[in-house]
Amino acid sequence: MSSNITFSKVSRNFRRDSKDFFALDDVNLMVNENEFVAIVGPSGCGKTTCLRMVAGLEFPSSGLVQVDGVEVERPGPERAVVFQQFALFPWKTVHENIEFGLKSLGMPAAERRERIAGNIKLMNLEGYESAFPHQLSGGMQQRVAIARAYVLDPKVLLMDEPFGALDAQTRTVMQEELLRVGRLNPRTVLFITHAVDESVYLADRVVVMTRRPGRIKEIIDVKPVRDAEKWQQHERIEDVMDLESFVHLRTRIWRLLREQHDPADH
Amino acid sequence: MDAKLTHTQLAWLSITGLVIFFGTWTLAAALELAPRRFLPLPWEVAEAFVKLVKTPFSGETLQGHLVSSINRYVRGFLLAAAVGVPLGLMMGWYRWLDNVVTPLFDGLRFIAPIAWVPFAALWFGTGIGGPTMVIFAGAFPPCLINAYRGAKYVEQRYIEAAQVLGASGPRVIYEVLLPSSVPAIVAGLRVGAGTGWQSLIGAELIAASSGVGLMMVRAQGTLDTSTVMVGMLAVGVFGLLIDVALRAIEQYIQRRRGLAT
Numbered sequence: 001m002s003s004n005i006t007f008s009k010v011s012r013n014f015r016r017d018s019k020d021f022f023a024l025d026d027v028n029l030m031v032n033e034n035e036f037v038a039i040v041g042p043s044g045c046g047k048t049t050c051l052r053m054v055a056g057l058e059f060p061s062s063g064l065v066q067v068d069g070v071e072v073e074r075p076g077p078e079r080a081v082v083f084q085q086f087a088l089f090p091w092k093t094v095h096e097n098i099e100f101g102l103k104s105l106g107m108p109a110a111e112r113r114e115r116i117a118g119n120i121k122l123m124n125l126e127g128y129e130s131a132f133p134h135q136l137s138g139g140m141q142q143r144v145a146i147a148r149a150y151v152l153d154p155k156v157l158l159m160d161e162p163f164g165a166l167d168a169q170t171r172t173v174m175q176e177e178l179l180r181v182g183r184l185n186p187r188t189v190l191f192i193t194h195a196v197d198e199s200v201y202l203a204d205r206v207v208v209m210t211r212r213p214g215r216i217k218e219i220i221d222v223k224p225v226r227d228a229e230k231w232q233q234h235e236r237i238e239d240v241m242d243l244e245s246f247v248h249l250r251t252r253i254w255r256l257l258r259e260q261h262d263p264a265d266h
Numbered sequence: 267m268d269a270k271l272t273h274t275q276l277a278w279l280s281i282t283g284l285v286i287f288f289g290t291w292t293l294a295a296a297l298e299l300a301p302r303r304f305l306p307l308p309w310e311v312a313e314a315f316v317k318l319v320k321t322p323f324s325g326e327t328l329q330g331h332l333v334s335s336i337n338r339y340v341r342g343f344l345l346a347a348a349v350g351v352p353l354g355l356m357m358g359w360y361r362w363l364d365n366v367v368t369p370l371f372d373g374l375r376f377i378a379p380i381a382w383v384p385f386a387a388l389w390f391g392t393g394i395g396g397p398t399m400v401i402f403a404g405a406f407p408p409c410l411i412n413a414y415r416g417a418k419y420v421e422q423r424y425i426e427a428a429q430v431l432g433a434s435g436p437r438v439i440y441e442v443l444l445p446s447s448v449p450a451i452v453a454g455l456r457v458g459a460g461t462g463w464q465s466l467i468g469a470e471l472i473a474a475s476s477g478v479g480l481m482m483v484r485a486q487g488t489l490d491t492s493t494v495m496v497g498m499l500a501v502g503v504f505g506l507l508i509d510v511a512l513r514a515i516e517q518y519i520q521r522r523r524g525l526a527t
Contacts, residue, residue, distance in 0.1 A: 075432070087426070101431035104432030260427055
């Protein structure tokens, strides 16, 4: 059902003032089936570019991005994207937004209705089916965006700072929700964020990237610690964040990010 | 903009403008700045209006001429919208089509609609076809340009969202470019409705039997200036009505989309 993602020697450069800049330099990464991988890094490190390459919205200058061993050549509904700015169609209702991708799949109307109803329930959107996006709060809009991606039953789920535009409380709720939904429907997820807490809380592995050029600095294995320390027993995010094992991982990632902090920037 | 004028004050300003207009007109006519035959008094125009409504002129009453003008106009305008909007949207998506059409269009659109009159008559006849084509020539450019610009300036994130959700080219055009360009398209239709209506008189220079333009041309021939002015007023008032109606539609759409303030 799910897929794997591989980055092999992926570089991305662009020319400006007749000089070459590397947005990404020699990125090698494998995301396994049903694995949740988060990429953290300072802005401008190319983490969003990585995601957009899997989505088929951008392409490497050299190297290969593959899903299940097949090179990504164009966007497709089996690689659903949740954007930071939601990108819900403002002229469509919640129901129509969620339906959009299913129509691409050529699914019969009756089956579409059933699938949409299931996802509306999953994302706690009941009663909002005929609302327009601008009538909803940011958190509700992001639920719709996630439902719109999930409803396609995609092989991989690509999330580009999906909670970046939400207030702190809403973000917490959405993080818990994502973990809950992920347990019900395991999926290969590539998750871009600059929030260290969020990456440790959600991901099986956290990829730390450096800036200029964008390279992978280190990959932190969270899952063994999470399983050993039984984070799942804690229902609330703040309880998990209080655990010594969580704090330890978070500090380690913070240090990695700070090491590359360029004093010339500030 | 001026600060804080109330609705009442604004209404009074509009009334003042009208009073100045009709006052100047009356004064100029009363002082015979132009011979009375060439510049009738406002109430002479009003009399001509009543007469034209009651008794046929050149075979039709004023209403009859207006109906036949509107008939041609609606055909020409609908044709312009039906061709211009989809073509503009497609040009915004398919670069090859843009490259085929744009150089041609950029040259042709500078030819005034009235310049097409002889050819419109020769190719499409002087009944419905010819005048319709002239109105089409007037209304088409704004319809196309606005749809094209609307499609070009659609926010990239909506296009990307549609693409990652598996939408094909025609679906992107129909379900993303079209709805997100609605404000631009409606603005273009409004401008096109105006330019189309303006082309009407030119179109009816070749009309065979009826129309406000034909009425004015015939009246001009006998120096019946009051009748010409009734025609001008009818064209102006009806044009205003079209604009008001389309503006209301535009605002309704924007409100529905939550874009209005």
